[in-house]
Amino acid sequence: MSIGEFSSRCGLSPKVLRSYAEAGVLDPAAVDPATGYRYYDAAQLEEAETVRLLRRAGVGLAEIARFLGAPTLDALDGWERSLIAETLSRREALAQIRCRLGPGPMRTRGATVIELRPVRDPEELATAFDLLGAQLPQPIDSNDWRFDDLADRFPADQPIMVLAAADGDVVGGALAFREDNGAVALRIVGVVESFRHRGIGRRLVERVETGARLLAAHTMALGTDEAIGFWYHLGYTPHLILQWAYDPDLYEAESEAVLSGPLSGLRFWRSSFNQIPQLFVELDEPRLDLRRTVQEAVAGCHVGFMMSKKFPAAS
Ligand SMILES: CC(C)(COP(=O)(O)OP(=O)(O)OC[C@H]1O[C@@H](n2cnc3c(N)ncnc32)[C@H](O)[C@@H]1OP(=O)(O)O)[C@@H](O)C(=O)NCCC(=O)NCCS
Known part of the structure; x- marks a missing residue:
């Protein structure tokens, strides 16, 4: 088929098809030596779709040419890993700027204005722990041994004990403390149910991560049986x-x-x-x-x- 027909069937413009061919991707099946017209085979439509999807995934033409020569799942895994790494590093950069701007309000996806701020005093630490502990599938409160390290480390580790408040009410928090080995232990993270899935949990964790780095921590760790997908999603x-x-x-x-x-x-x-x-x-x-x-x-x-x-x- 002519380049015009192939273009309308595969959704790539003739100009794009010519530039791909120059890079060795989607070579025409035949070129008329007299006119220079390019012809494509119907069997190339599937390859064109693969190329279109790989471009959408941000893969460069040289890499696409290599992949089409020898397609492997390893190559896809590699691109996926670098995509996750790049997203994490870009989010990290934005989180650092957010931290520099100070504890200003954030607007969530639900348009509610949320204030992120450190826990103010030991009494608030206990009330916040009770609220966050109540969010866990197996609830705990500040009488639990897991509260003790946090209480011991307040106020030295106050920058990594962060709460999210809406209209003055605490709706979530992430409470962490420094361990003796230079790591930060995230003891508890929770967002009250009606405020979930608006990005508050992620912002809380990013805020604690930035605070932890300012305190020269090398690692952040937590033991949890819950929300494993959430942590994995955040690069843990x-x-x-x-x-x-x-x-x-x-x-x-x-x-x-x-x-x-x-x-x-x-x-x-x-x-x-x-x-x-x-x-x-x-x-x-x-x-x-x-x-x-x-x-x-x-x-x-x-x-x-x-x-x-x-x-x-x-x-
Ligand atoms: C886990 C929890 C803190 C998440 O808070 P949240 O405010 O709803 O999370 P966010 O909206 O910030 O989600 C951040 C990202 O993680 C993803 N995510 C959230 N929960 C997830 C889960 N259970 N599995 C996989 N991904 C998840 C979201 O899709 C979101 O992705 P995006 O930023 O690309 O859109 C909240 O569900 C909660 O309080 N759960 C009960 C307490 C708990 O289990 N705490 C963890 C153990 S201490």
């Missing part, structure tokens, strides 16, 4: 944590069994918390299926996630 790497709260002999046998069974080939390290032995397994993505499999394999063992994000060294 998942580790499966297995915690044995019972017989140490069982721990030895069962940890060996899962390491040579469902977890074989994965990198891991061992640790302990309050004398409870723990196994940390590195994952590329939050494998909820693997978590279920391990949970079934080790009766009574708690299987959850630790999510962490390393900050690039300051330039």
Whole structure:
């Protein structure tokens, strides 16, 4: 078919088709030597659609030419990874500017004006913890041991204990503290239900991340069984944590069994918390299926996630 007909069927203009051909992408099936007219084959329509989609994904022509020669899923995975990395780095840059502008109001997708600000005093820390704890599927309050580190570190770590308020009412928060090893532990994050999905959770976490970097932290980490997709979306790497709260002999046998069974080939390290032995397994993505499999394999063992994000060294 002529370049005009091919263009109208594939949605790429003749000018674009000519520039692609110069870059070695979508070469015409034939060129009339007398007139120089280009002709395309109907079988090239599918290739044209692939090219159109790859351009939409921001892939350069030289890379597209290589991909069309030898299409692989690895290439797609690579582009997806760099896309996520670029988005994270651009968001990070915007978050840093937002932080420099100070604790001004933010307008959420729902048009409500939200103020992000640090927790004001120890009483507010306790009330905020109660409110955020009530958002968890298994609610906790400030009598829980998880409140104690936050209370101990206030006010030294006040910049990383951030609340979101609408019309003066607290509607969410992210409370973190510095650990002795230079990492920041995000202890609890929550947004009241009617304010969710408006970007408040993400802004809260970004604000704490920026505060953590200003306090020279190298990593942010949290242990959670909830909202794993939310953390993964924000650039946190998942580790499966297995915690044995019972017989140490069982721990030895069962940890060996899962390491040579469902977890074989994965990198891991061992640790302990309050004398409870723990196994940390590195994952590329939050494998909820693997978590279920391990949970079934080790009766009574708690299987959850630790999510962490390393900050690039300051330039
Ligand atoms: C998890 C929670 C804090 C998210 O708050 P939120 O204000 O609704 O989140 P946001 O609107 O900022 O979402 C940020 C991004 O994460 C995504 N996201 C939100 N929840 C998600 C989930 N459960 N899985 C996957 N992605 C999710 C959103 O699509 C959004 O993407 P975008 O910025 O590209 O649009 C909130 O759902 C909550 O309070 N849950 C109960 C408490 C809890 O489980 N806390 C976490 C453990 S401490």
